[in-house]
Amino acid sequence: xxxxxxxxxxxxxEGAIVQINCTYQTSGFNGLFWYQQHAGEAPTFLSYNVLDGxxxxxxxxxxxxxxxGYSYLLLKELQMKDSASYLCAVRDRSGGYNKLIxxxxxxxxxxx
Amino acid sequence: NAGVTQTPKFQVLKTGQxxxxxxxxxxxxxxxxxxxxxPGMGLRLIHYSVGAGITDQGxxxxxxxxxxxxTEDFPLRLLSAAPSQTSVYFCASSPTDSTGNTIYxxxxxxxxxx
Numbered sequence: 262x263x264x265x266x267x268x269x270x271x272x273x274x275e276g277a278i279v280q281i282n283c284t285y286q287t288s289g290f291n292g293l294f295w296y297q298q299h300a301g302e303a304p305t306f307l308s309y310n311v312l313d314g315x316x317x318x319x320x321x322x323x324x325x326x327x328x329x330g331y332s333y334l335l336l337k338e339l340q341m342k343d344s345a346s347y348l349c350a351v352r353d354r355s356g357g358y359n360k361l362i363x364x365x366x367x368x369x370x371x372x373x
Numbered sequence: 374n375a376g377v378t379q380t381p382k383f384q385v386l387k388t389g390q391x392x393x394x395x396x397x398x399x400x401x402x403x404x405x406x407x408x409x410x411x412p413g414m415g416l417r418l419i420h421y422s423v424g425a426g427i428t429d430q431g432x433x434x435x436x437x438x439x440x441x442x443x444t445e446d447f448p449l450r451l452l453s454a455a456p457s458q459t460s461v462y463f464c465a466s467s468p469t470d471s472t473g474n475t476i477y478x479x480x481x482x483x484x485x486x487x
Contacts, residue, residue, distance in 0.1 A: 359470035
């Protein structure tokens with residue numbers, strides 16, 4: 262089976278940096294995704310890692326260590342609009358086909 | 374482009390009723406999936422399809438049926454609605470099951486079972 266863990270809630274200050282961690286256990290790992298979701302809306306894609314290392318995309322970076330089953334999403338220069346839930350999702354290929362499995366999400370509140 | 378279209382957006386059902394949530398995409402994607410999201414939770418995979426005629430179960434398939442008779446459509450059927458199925462349902466599609474960042478979500482369907 263799969264198990265994905267991330268903190269339930271985090272708070273941060275506007276302009277600061279925040280790191281959201283995600284640990285996972287899966288038998289058929291085939292990539293890790295980060296999504297942003299505002300209340301009442303569908304998730305939107307932020308980043309994708311399949312190899313170890315850091316992927317940078319503007320204010321957002323994502324890191325993956327496959328040997329440790331660990332990823333983090335780094336948000337820099339936080340803005341009020343970054344207040345949202347951040348979902349870690351693992352693409353798992355156990356069973357033959359790829360399936361995208363989500364963690365419970367981390368609710369981030371950005372304060373002035 | 375319409376992208377991924379879900380209908381209805383809002384629905385109230387009585388316990389025991391059946392209904393179908395519709396999902397259609399116009400991007401010729403092979404891979405489609407259904408998720409449910411309960412309050413304060415992440416998305417849980419119900420069923421998915423890797424192409425017309427091929428479906429498989431996800432994490433929480435009980436109480437739901439799917440079929441994929443065409444590439445474009447992937448309806449989700451609730452056989453006998455229960456209050457535990459009150460949730461937001463998201464349909465998603467991508468070109469293949471191995472696609473990196475091109476996963477498209479519908480806007481969601483809010484279902485309440487009373």
